[in-house]
Amino acid sequence: QKEVEQNSGPLSVPEGAIASLNCTYSDRVSQSFFWYRQYSGKSPELIMSIYSNGDKEDGRFTAQLNKASQYVSLLIRDSQPSDSATYLCALYSSASKIIFGSGTRLSIRP
Amino acid sequence: NAGVTQTPKFQVLKTGQSMTLQCAQDMNHNSMYWYRQDPGMGLRLIYYSASEGTTDKGEVPNGYNVSRLNKREFSLRLESAAPSQTSVYFCASRPGQKNIQYFGAGTRLSVL
Numbered sequence: 001q002k003e004v005e006q007n008s009g010p011l012s013v014p015e016g017a018i019a020s021l022n023c024t025y026s027d028r029v030s031q032s033f034f035w036y037r038q039y040s041g042k043s044p045e046l047i048m049s050i051y052s053n054g055d056k057e058d059g060r061f062t063a064q065l066n067k068a069s070q071y072v073s074l075l076i077r078d079s080q081p082s083d084s085a086t087y088l089c090a091l092y093s094s095a096s097k098i099i100f101g102s103g104t105r106l107s108i109r110p
Numbered sequence: 111n112a113g114v115t116q117t118p119k120f121q122v123l124k125t126g127q128s129m130t131l132q133c134a135q136d137m138n139h140n141s142m143y144w145y146r147q148d149p150g151m152g153l154r155l156i157y158y159s160a161s162e163g164t165t166d167k168g169e170v171p172n173g174y175n176v177s178r179l180n181k182r183e184f185s186l187r188l189e190s191a192a193p194s195q196t197s198v199y200f201c202a203s204r205p206g207q208k209n210i211q212y213f214g215a216g217t218r219l220s221v222l
Contacts, residue, residue, distance in 0.1 A: 045213075
């Protein structure tokens with residue numbers, strides 16, 4: 001079992017709708033979780049980090065963490081064409097080790 | 111402020127050739143990382159260095175070696191390149207007090 005699992009997609013969402021991306025993980029010790037966005041041919045860029053159970057909001061983005069169920073999700077409200085990208089879930093495993101999921105490709109259709 | 115700098119940006123090798131990918135950061139970060147990214151595979155950790163003088167294996171270390179030359183520089187070496195090592199390689203760094211990584215622009219490597 002991979003440490004971090006994501007649905008590879010593609011996930012197609014109409015412009016203006018809510019995009020919901022999910023990630024599950026296997027390491028119960030993990031405390032820090034991240035969402036990165038990666039445009040084609042570019043390097044990943046951090047969009048959200050979350051450390052505590054519950055929701056964390058930043059503009060149109062909301063990260064949700066449930067440690068008991070071992071999942072973390074990202075909601076994107078009012079989706080825009082510029083949100084079309086691959087979204088990578090990552091976690092801080094232990095002793096400086098950071099592991100990524102395989103990414104979910106998101107497409108926002110006009 | 112350059113951040114994380116990777117060289118070269120592109121490289122083509124023949125099977126069996128060796129090369130070193132260079133990474134340098136100017137943010138005084140403690141930890142540095144090498145990942146490879148293949149289509150549909152996300153980022154897979156090759157090696158990492160928690161601090162100057164230490165290195166550890168990640169998920170896919172076979173066929174690679176690393177050197178943490180000093181706090182700024184972390185190099186990745188392919189001793190005998192294989193077609194399976196064709197990939198995009200990303201270097202990243204992380205400050206000690208936060209778990210957020212900063213990525214370089216990547217090195218696109220093709221092994222023929």
